[in-house]
Amino acid sequence: MNIVHAGVISDAPTISEIVLNALLSLLSFAGGLAVLGIIISGLIYMTSSGDTNTSGIAKKALVSTIIGLAFILLSLTIIKTISKAVI
Numbered sequence: 001m002n003i004v005h006a007g008v009i010s011d012a013p014t015i016s017e018i019v020l021n022a023l024l025s026l027l028s029f030a031g032g033l034a035v036l037g038i039i040i041s042g043l044i045y046m047t048s049s050g051d052t053n054t055s056g057i058a059k060k061a062l063v064s065t066i067i068g069l070a071f072i073l074l075s076l077t078i079i080k081t082i083s084k085a086v087i
Helices: 015-046 052-086
Strands: none
Touching: 015 052
8 A cells, every 4th residue: 555645746856857858858959950951951052053142042051050050069068068967
């Protein structure tokens, strides 16, 4: 027979775990958007048909997306490193 104690929540996540999970979820979502951005800019580049203006726009979008993805990966690394020390 299990005894239930009212008001005792021993398995509840701490505030820092909730914030960590929220940040990791947001970074995962942002990473997915970055991959989608890479795919879209690649498609724009392939369909530019030699137009220098359109291909230039696609190249700028690709470079910006890769820089954004680098920031996402860097912040993910920083957050995981800090979370090991805190939690």
